[in-house]
Amino acid sequence: MSPSNKETVLTLFLALTMVVNVVSTRFFVEKSSVTVLNSWEMKAKHDAAIANFGIPSHGGFMIGSAVYAGQGAYGCDPLNETFKPKSPYPTILIIDRGVCNYALKIWNGQQAGAAAVLLADDIVEPLIAMDSPEESQHEDPDLIEKIKIPSALILHSFGGSLKKALNKGEEIVLKIDWSETIPNPDERVEYELWANTNDECGVHCNEQMSFIKNFKGTAQILEKGGHALFTPHYISWFCPQELRRSRQCKSQCINQGRYCAPDPELDYEDGYNGKDVVYENLRQLCVHKVAKEKNSSWVWWDYVTDFNIRCSMKEKKYSKECAQTVVESLGLSLEKIKKCIGDTDADVENEVLKAEQAFQLGQEKRGVVTIFPTLIINNSQYRGKLERTSVLKAICSGYKEGTEPLICLSTDIETDECLVANGGCWQDKISNITACKDTFRGRVCECPVVNGVQYKGDGYTSCKPYGPARCSMNEGGCWSETRNGLTFSACLNSETSGCRCPLGFHGDGLKCEDIDECKEKSACQCDDCKCKNNWGGYECKCSNNSLYMKEQDTCIERISRSRSRWFFIIVVMTAIAGISLSSYIFYKYHIQAYMDSEIVSVMSQYIPLDSQNLHQDSNQIGNCNLL
Known part of the structure; x- marks a missing residue:
């Protein structure tokens, strides 16, 4: 094999090492569930692979009305139609997979008014993660940063069922649920970031460093308060035994080809090489280890941020000497860090990097780390945009309900x-x-x-x-109207729900109209009656000055006022005469009795009589007087 062919084989090997690891270890695709809410045929939960960009609502869900972009509308070009909500629900746009990269499709869906995008797989296969494209795959380098909506890939079969129903004109309401993507078992969140110290790897390196700088303060608040446990990790590869003495392995690996990283500039003759990257990766792991021993593990965030500013690879300052200056400025023990790093030229295993490679291969519930950078929260791979607010929301969703720290409840992360x-x-x-x-x-x-x-x-x-007080709130949502000082409502406080038009109106309670009782001939049916309709009622009048009796629906003759007046006077005068006569008779009888008793008293003083005769005589006298 020629030297050039060996170099090509080695380069390919280093690039594909992780793929080999994936084949040998189960790979987990982070999923959300999609449920059709208004169709019994598709109502079971369906898996969807969450995209590694955009902003999924970790810990939450979204309900929306499904809309199909149309056959052949792959979303690679701006969509002609604007998918504004035709119902109270936001629009979840379904686009076919194929032709162009995922991100471009999602971006065009977002521009067309979609609140979320589901990509329907064009082939029958298991779900795969939707990763962000390389810069070279699209002319807009800021495309990923512009995507603000969530997206996911759904299976070919499920996508076909949705499109078939939508093509028939059916309305499909979907629920996308991210509540199970990050478990929340307790009051502390464990999360880890798989990174790399290379700052010349394009969009991924820029995304990583931007996140670390912006998230540093938040991460330190979480760690200092004991609310989170953060662990940094670094991806590495290895050279096969037969190629460890090659020039490529020696320039890209430490410890005799055991731990490697790709050449930052893909130029083995000039500039920095993979060996420099692995060495700095190891140093940053040791910085975290030494700081953790001092109970100040959050110093790692300060070191990485300062190193990127002061020892940038772009400015040709990426060196051991610069790194040591940063270590000393943070008050960390340089000797302990050197001891942790060990001899990188020795033909022995490095305990720190050996543990990293083992951890990189994955765990039963997490899978292999293959995407750089990768954030893992509570042993679940985070999917979505790697930026401060989105990540903090995801971390906050990892707390047991009601145990979130104050930083999760502040308006700082609420977008309202x-x-x-x-x-x-x-x-x-x-x-x-x-x-x-x-x-x-x-x-x-x-x-x-x-x-x-x-x-x-x-x-x-x-x-x-x-409930009973519902009418106090906008009339309970029922009809109500006021005219000429009169107010009628279809809400009854005696009823806990429902609306019913009041007497004199008809309708469903949400809208009531006046009943014309006169026109419907439901009132004033007597012969002499004349009906006049009023709003909410009616009025009946009788001819010939008669009086209308509503209960009997009849007219009766009125008594004239003059006859009534004379009748009243006669009754009063008769009563007065009767009372006067009775008073006169009573008065005369009372005077006569008094005079008789006085006469008897006088006579008894001058003419003594025995009691019997006197009694007889008085009776006689009384009788004479009566005569």
Whole structure:
């Protein structure tokens, strides 16, 4: 084999080493679940592979109306149609896989108004992770940074079922659930970042360093408070035994070909080489180990940030001497770090890097680390944009409910999704009541409790007040109207739900119209009656000045006022005369009795009589007087 062929074989080997590891170890694709909410045929949960870019709602979910971009609309070019929501739900756009890279499809879907994109696989195969493309695959280097919506890959069979139903004109409501992507077993989150110290590897290196700089303060708050345990890791490869003495292995590996990294500039003759990268990777692992022994593991974030600024490979300052200056400036023991690094030229295993390679091959629940950089939270691979806010939300979703630290509850990470189109939730614009509730896990459409009144409904299309006091809240959502000082409502406080038009109106309670009782001939049916319809009622009048009796629906003759007046006077005068006569008779009888008793008293003084005669005589006298 010629030297040039050997170099080609070695280069390919180093590039494909991880692929070999993947084949020998099970690879886990991080998944979300997709459920069709309004179809019994497809209602079971379906797996979807989460993209490694965009912003999935870790710990939350999204409900949306599915829309198919159309046959042949692969999303590689700007979509002609703008997919604005045709229902209360946001739009989940389905695009066929193929022709161009994933990110370009998602970007065009986002530009067309989609809230999320599902890529339907074009072949029958297991789910695979949707990774971000290399810079060379698209002319816009900032494409990944522009993608703000979540996306996932679905199986060919499931995609076919969805497209078939949508082509028939059926409405499909989907629920994409990310709540199980990151487990939340306790009050502490364990997370790790698989990185590399090479800052000349293009978009991936830029993404990694930007994240470390922006997330440093947040990470240190979590660690200092004991809320999180962070561990850095570094990817490495190895040379086969028969090639360890080759020039390529010697320039890209340490410890006699056991731990290797690709040449940063892919130029084995000039500039930095893979060996320099592996050595710095090892140093940063030792920085974390030594700092952890001092109970200040968060110093790793300071070292990596400072090293990238002060010892940049782009500025030709990437060296051991520069690194040592950073170590000393942070107050770490240089001797302990050197001891941790060991002899990188010796033909022996390095205990630190040996453990890293073993851990890199994966665990039963996590799988092999193949994507750089990779963030793992609670032993689950994070999928989505590697930026501060998205990662913090994902970490916060890893806490057991109700145990989140204050940094998770601050407005610093809340984007308030309710501000845009009310988050797709129900809203009463008249009373400014909404079912949208924004949390760090994402917005939730949940019917609220207002002034002690519970609203009930799905939170997306409807919420109605329930209970005895419901009429105090916008008339319980029922019809109400006021005219000429009169107010009628279809809400009854005696009923806990429902609307019913009041007497004199008809309708469904949400809209009530006046009943014309006169036109319907349901009132004023007597012969002499004349009917006049009023709003909410009616009025009956009788001819010939008669009086209308509503209960009997009849007219009776009125008594004239003059006859009534004379009758009243006669009755009063008769009563007065009767009372006067009775008083006169009573008075005369009382005077006569008094005079008789006085006469008897006088006579008894001058003419003594025995009691019997006197009694007889008095009777006689009384009788004479009566005569």
